[in-house]
Amino acid sequence: FGPSRFYELALTFASSQAGQPGFQGVSITKVTPLKDPQGNPYGQGSLDPEGMALSAPGHLFISSEGGGQQNVPPLIGEFDQSTGQILRNLPLPQRFLPADRSVAPPRGVRNNLSFEAVAVSPPASAANLREPFRLFAVTESALVQDYDDDPTHPLHSRFLHYLVGPDQVSLIAEHAYPLDLEPTGAIVHGVSDLTAIDQAGHFLALERSYGLRGFGVKLYQLATGGATDTSNRPSLAGNLEGVTPIRKRLVFDFASVPFAIDNLEAITLGPRLPDGSQSLILATDNNFQSTTATQLI
Numbered sequence: 001f002g003p004s005r006f007y008e009l010a011l012t013f014a015s016s017q018a019g020q021p022g023f024q025g026v027s028i029t030k031v032t033p034l035k036d037p038q039g040n041p042y043g044q045g046s047l048d049p050e051g052m053a054l055s056a057p058g059h060l061f062i063s064s065e066g067g068g069q070q071n072v073p074p075l076i077g078e079f080d081q082s083t084g085q086i087l088r089n090l091p092l093p094q095r096f097l098p099a100d101r102s103v104a105p106p107r108g109v110r111n112n113l114s115f116e117a118v119a120v121s122p123p124a125s126a127a128n129l130r131e132p133f134r135l136f137a138v139t140e141s142a143l144v145q146d147y148d149d150d151p152t153h154p155l156h157s158r159f160l161h162y163l164v165g166p167d168q169v170s171l172i173a174e175h176a177y178p179l180d181l182e183p184t185g186a187i188v189h190g191v192s193d194l195t196a197i198d199q200a201g202h203f204l205a206l207e208r209s210y211g212l213r214g215f216g217v218k219l220y221q222l223a224t225g226g227a228t229d230t231s232n233r234p235s236l237a238g239n240l241e242g243v244t245p246i247r248k249r250l251v252f253d254f255a256s257v258p259f260a261i262d263n264l265e266a267i268t269l270g271p272r273l274p275d276g277s278q279s280l281i282l283a284t285d286n287n288f289q290s291t292t293a294t295q296l297i
């Protein structure tokens with residue numbers, strides 16, 4: 001259906017007579033193809049964009065899941081917002097890169113369960129817009145070497161913490177993100193997106209499952225303070241003695257809403273509402289299915 005691309009939207013809000021805020025309008029203002037290092041649109045199968053975050057200087061950080069079956073590596077790239085041109089790739093440790101199948105033990109992201117979520121820390125003030133900032137990414141589910149096939153054992157995603165400056169990118173730490181147990185009948189379950197809510201290590205994350213019961217989505221608040229750095233741990237499978245994972249608590253279960261939830265894969269803080277409360281905007285990935293609407297919530 002065309003090259004990998006991103007859309008810019010204009011959202012307007014209004015309140016009902018009962019005072020309930022909602023969308024007044026949603027319009028597309030711009031479409032920008034993503035371009036590879038040679039300035040060309042990415043070829044089919046070479047990029048699978050999932051997560052996206054806008055940094056203070058106006059650049060987009062986009063994560064690509066790659067393709068384990070095609071041995072296409074995952075990617076976290078910085079792109080120019082106005083042109084779509086890639087500017088640089090963030091370094092990914094070898095443990096995330098799919099190894100040749102002849103290499104033992106196997107390692108890397110699992111197919112279609114790679115980097116689904118990326119977020120940047122909000123700036124402390126307008127004066128710091130050109131200062132280094134924090135970027136975070138989390139895999140949708142466990143790596144090959146972290147996978148535990150016992151359904152009674154929770155899986156752990158890996159959560160990356162970068163410091164991004166104009167001329168240098170450093171991987172600061174890595175933490176274990178504890179996934180819920182897969183719901184009965186689930187085909188896919190994992191972290192579908194992430195947004196930072198302050199500079200103190202607090203986030204909101206979506207956990208999304210799909211299976212015989214349709215889609216299930218839960219919203220969690222995360223706290224990374226005190227979590228163990230797992231960057232030197234070869235596997236997160238089985239006994240995690242000595243590892244303190246990221247703490248999380250349930251904020252909202254979308255099973256309680258009065259309409260059918262679809263494939264929620266995007267979350268961001270929106271504007272302040274007239275009553276001063278903070279809005280949260282979510283969107284679905286319709287996987288280019290003509291029978292599936294794109295939901296904005």
